[in-house]
Amino acid sequence: AKMKALLLLVLAVGFNVQYGGSSMYSSCSESPLNWCSSLDSAVECGVLKSCLQSNFSKSRQTEDLIEVGLYYESLCPGCRQFLVLMLFPTAILLQDIMAVKLVPFGNAQESGTTGKYVFTCQHGEQECLGNMIETCIMNMSQIAYPIIFCMESSSDVVNSAKACTGIYDPDLSWDKVMGCVNGPLGNQLMHQNALETAALKPPHEYVPWITINGEHSDDLQQKAMTSLFSLVCSMYKGTKPAACGGSQMHYQNYCQNK
Template identity: 50%
Template sequence: MKLLVHLSVFLLFCTHKSSGISHPKPACRYPPSQWCRSLEIAIECKVQKQCMEVNATRTLLQSVPPVSVTLYYESLCPACRVFITQQLFPTWTMLQDIMTVTLVPYGNAKEISSGNSPFTCQHGEPECRGNLIEACIIHLSKHSAFQIIYCMESAADVLGAAQSCLQLYAPSVSWSSVDSCLTTGLGYKLMHANAAMTRALNPPHTHVPWVTFNGEYSTDYEDKAMSSLFHLVCQLYKGPKPPACTGAQVKLDRSFC
């Protein structure tokens, strides 16, 4: 089980009682996903003991290569949004110590040599802009990228949610840097790289979402991924199975608020 998930929820909503009224515990300035990134952050957020346990578990698992999951998708594709929000992100939340996720926003888009935009997209110009925004966010926000993309894809308005999702999960990355990526040509270079990755797929993709595991695609993998990605990742991982996969209980130092 990904211990940091429980740690985040447990501490974020920690309250104390005073005169019969519950008051939220002040949060540190970092989002929960970053609490164990460094000793300094853990100390500031008062979770150093819990992070030591999380990191000890992670070290044991890192002796075996993680399962590499790559998603080729489109920002406004309904099926892609369902897969990201109902399969990929929940699985990664639980199993991120034994899996890596690479997001490639492009899908069924086409590169063209004329027009205002060098790309056309299956769901029109808004999707091309969504792909471009997400490519820039992935490039700029690094470790927080998946949380931001999930936040966008789970929103009613994918494009409209971009700025607030960025601020929530990567407050150190300014929206102006994303805007610069969109307008200076960097975004198109990133999209061209995504187009090249997508065209290089073997076998060629015929639809999205298109998912590869350790660089390989098969209809069997796809069927399993669409029904229960969690179990497939547990099955593909070659090392000792983490507690989340086996259902084993883990004895931790328990703390309460």
């Protein structure tokens, strides 16, 4: 349900940005997060077919979701490329069979004692700040992934954070985010990221470091980096969604050249 909400929100914002806020569903009074919450809102917002298809797909699930874990750094070029170009698009297309786990820490180092941990990052202080902002956002927002996608796809990861948060989760106070970043909550959350990264088996050697259902191997890493979409589709044991070729969907509407 959360991934469905993310998809609807991203599509809604993307549509409004591309077309100057002129939407074919201008009569829709609901937040994109609530489009599929009831039959009336789905009809009003013009997404009834999509909502019904999503619910039908979920009702047929008999297997656990495929969990894709990404251990990364906010300013690592390879991490950003994988997150933006591979992980997030795949998560949208395969929302019914896939879960995402993000752990921003990577090759950072931790020192200090309880409550006063100090972090040193591979790409400097700005990367530590980016890691911390994304960690706090994941702790404070139900729609953190679009915010992180927005940040990582921008030209300036850290300085885009406030604007990205305002776009996707306007109810989340930026002051509260920074309170987490600069306070004991953020420090403890990042410590947990450090512990989780250190506990990886086998130990991580680089980032992005990808796990599938908690497991990592050279073969899984290579397949995920080459085509995460194909990997998730092939590993899911239940009824394949249409995106995987589970059922053929044909779109017969054309704009004729007159």
